[in-house]
Amino acid sequence: MPEKKLNDISRALIELFNKGNSALNTGNVDYALTILMQILQKEPGYYECREALRAAQARKAGQSSGIFRKVMGSASGAANLAKGSMALRKDPLEAIVLAEQVLNGDSDNISAHKLIAEAALAADLPKTALLSLDLLKRTNGKDKAINMQLAETLTRLGQMDRANGIYNDMLRLFPGDQEVSQAYKDFSARRTLKEGGYENLADGKGSFRDILKDKNQSASLEQEGRQVKSAEVATNLLAEYEERLAKEPKNFRLARQIAELYIQKKDYDKALEYFHYVVQASGISDSSLEKSITETNIKKFDLRLSQLDPTAPDLDAQKAKIEAEKSEFILADCKRRSEKYPTDLNIKFELAVLYFHANRLQEATKEFQLAQANPVRKLQCLNYIGQCFARRGMNDLAARTFQNAIKEKTTFDEEKKELVYGLACVLEKMGKAEEAIDQYKQIYEVDIGYQNVSEKIEAYYSGQSQPPTP
Numbered sequence: 001m002p003e004k005k006l007n008d009i010s011r012a013l014i015e016l017f018n019k020g021n022s023a024l025n026t027g028n029v030d031y032a033l034t035i036l037m038q039i040l041q042k043e044p045g046y047y048e049c050r051e052a053l054r055a056a057q058a059r060k061a062g063q064s065s066g067i068f069r070k071v072m073g074s075a076s077g078a079a080n081l082a083k084g085s086m087a088l089r090k091d092p093l094e095a096i097v098l099a100e101q102v103l104n105g106d107s108d109n110i111s112a113h114k115l116i117a118e119a120a121l122a123a124d125l126p127k128t129a130l131l132s133l134d135l136l137k138r139t140n141g142k143d144k145a146i147n148m149q150l151a152e153t154l155t156r157l158g159q160m161d162r163a164n165g166i167y168n169d170m171l172r173l174f175p176g177d178q179e180v181s182q183a184y185k186d187f188s189a190r191r192t193l194k195e196g197g198y199e200n201l202a203d204g205k206g207s208f209r210d211i212l213k214d215k216n217q218s219a220s221l222e223q224e225g226r227q228v229k230s231a232e233v234a235t236n237l238l239a240e241y242e243e244r245l246a247k248e249p250k251n252f253r254l255a256r257q258i259a260e261l262y263i264q265k266k267d268y269d270k271a272l273e274y275f276h277y278v279v280q281a282s283g284i285s286d287s288s289l290e291k292s293i294t295e296t297n298i299k300k301f302d303l304r305l306s307q308l309d310p311t312a313p314d315l316d317a318q319k320a321k322i323e324a325e326k327s328e329f330i331l332a333d334c335k336r337r338s339e340k341y342p343t344d345l346n347i348k349f350e351l352a353v354l355y356f357h358a359n360r361l362q363e364a365t366k367e368f369q370l371a372q373a374n375p376v377r378k379l380q381c382l383n384y385i386g387q388c389f390a391r392r393g394m395n396d397l398a399a400r401t402f403q404n405a406i407k408e409k410t411t412f413d414e415e416k417k418e419l420v421y422g423l424a425c426v427l428e429k430m431g432k433a434e435e436a437i438d439q440y441k442q443i444y445e446v447d448i449g450y451q452n453v454s455e456k457i458e459a460y461y462s463g464q465s466q467p468p469t470p
Contacts, residue, residue: 002045002124002125003045003046003047003125003126003127003128004043004045004046004047007283008045009043009046010043013039013042013043013046013049016035016038016039017036017039017046017048017049017052019035020032020035020036020039020052020056021052021342021343023035024052024055024056024059025342029056029059029060030060032052032056033053033056033057033060033104036049036052036053036056037053037097037100037101037104040053040097040100041097044093044096044123044125045125047125047127047128048343050127050131051131051343051344051345052343053100054103054107054131054373054374054375055343055345055373055374057100057103057104057107058107058372058373058374058375058378059373060104060105060107061106061107061108077102077105077106077109077112080098080099080101080102081098081102081111081112083098084096084098084099084115084119085115088115088118088119088122092118092119092120092122092123093119093123095115095116095118095119096116096119096120096123096125096128098115099113099115099116099119100112100116103116107375108139108375110136110139110140113132113133113135113136114132114136114146116128116129116132117129117132117133117136117149117153121149121152121153121156126153126156126157127157129149129153130150130153130154130157133146133149133150133153134150134375135375135376136150137150138375138376139410142173144170144173144180147166147169147170147173148170148179148180148183150166151163151166151167151170151183151187152183154166155187155190155191160191163187164187164191167180167183167184167187170183170184171184234261234264234265235265237261238258238261238262238265241254241257241258241261242258249281250281250282252278252281255274255277255278255281256274256275256278256289256292259271259272259273259274259275259278259292259296262274263296263299266299266303268296268297268299271296272293272296275289275292275293275296276293279293287337287341290337290340291337294330294333294334294337297333298330301322301323301325301326301329302326304322305319305322305323308322327358330354331351331354331355331358334347334350334351334354335351338350338351338367345370345371345373345374345377346374346377348367348370348371349367349368349371349374349377349380349381351367352364352366352368352371352381352384353384355367356368356387356388359391361388361391361392362388362392364384364388365385365388368381368382368384368385368388369381369385372385378408379405379408379409379415379419380415382401382404382405382419383402383405383418383419385401386398386399386401386405386419386423386426387422389401390426390429395426395429395430398422398426399423399426399427399430402419402420402422402423402426403423405419406419406420406423412442412446417443417446417447417450420442421439421440421443421450421451421453423439424436424437424439424440424443424456427439437456437460440453440456440457440460441457444457
């Protein structure tokens with residue numbers, strides 16, 4: 001039962017989803033959880049609803065203390081996890097439901113997320129599995145089993161570059177591990193088959209004759225495989241692809257490939273033509289396709305900038321005008337996409353960052369507060385929220401936000417350094433010099449070269465060694 005696209009979902013369930021999403025946005029989290037769980041019982045493949053459920057669970061977790069959640073949910077949670085483990089083989093969908101009931105009370109429950117990942121893969125719901133695996137990776141980054149499962153899931157979803165990165169990390173973390181080494185070899189073979197168009201050969205359903213009908217097609221496949229295509233190769237492929245598309249007008253993947261080739265040739269208007277053709281002819285709402293359209297429009301602005309006459313007396317004014325138009329377009333387009341896909345937390349994060357850099361701090365804070373429902377982005381959002389409060393002079397709120405984020409960090413990595421540094425700066429502004437220096441010391445102990453921490457620490461100790469003023 002693979003995940004379904006929006007146009008595969010019944011209108012009744014979409015209307016019910018909108019009702020649940022509205023409840024979530026107005027803070028009626030328990031009601032939202034009830035509705036979203038009901039929808040997924042009827043349509044487990046409704047991935048957009050699954051994302052909204054995760055957002056609601058994270059919001060619910062933010063409304064009660066961690067200790068309260070664990071005390072209240074420990075007994076029922078353990079029982080559900082035990083039932084879910086027993087149901088896993090016979091009914092993986094039931095296992096998902098039981099695990100998600102646990103997440104309703106404890107959104108970061110590691111055992112529940114592990115059960116969901118395994119059950120979702122068994123039920124052919126890899127995107128659902130990825131939601132949990134991304135969280136597990138963030139909290140248990142060096143766990144071999146999690147990394148192996150994550151890499152396999154990414155491979156199933158066709159995210160080969162990211163899967164390759166996970167395998168490379170594992171090869172460094174587990175040198176000489178035969179299981180990891182063999183898994184990477186298998187992945188490399190599958191990647192070659194996929195990128196060469198030879199998957200059917202591996203299944204015994206095709207032959208080289210099917211793939212390479214003649215020498216011309218063989219040359220075409222070789223040209224497709226090149227990372228950077230020459231202008232001549234791109235032109236040849238365009239001619240071939242456009243001829244094929246005329247015969248296969250519903251081959252939208254091919255239309256997108258044509259658009260990408262026009263982007264390579266810097267003919268952005270033609271690229272947009274084909275992207276819009278896919279949107280109109282398919283009737284599918286696809287946020288990734290809209291992102292491609294956005295990026296192509298941005299490239300048009302960049303092309304205009306590159307074509308300016310460097311000797312023009314008003315060159316700076318022309319640049320400033322185009323840059324302003326570009327910034328205005330990017331923000332307006334992102335806001336439009338956020339409104340169109342209100343449950344896409346990645347778009348909300350993108351919009352929040354744009355508001356932040358435009359110094360529209362109140363709007364940025366609001367979007368970051370919504371985007372933090374994505375557990376993968378939560379700490380990034382808290383960091384930005386703290387910075388927003390600090391820039392607005394709300395130093396007590398900024399300090400509390402940084403402190404809450406720091407509590408969730410178990411390793412002193414770059415992200416934690418940034419959070420601790422942000423807290424130290426705010427404490428300094430509040431006149432709490434001793435508390436600030438304690439934060440700077442934490443960073444100094446692990447990274448003497450971070451920002452201006454060395455100067456802060458040395459100035460502090462230098463001041464201490466000075467004799468008292470008479």
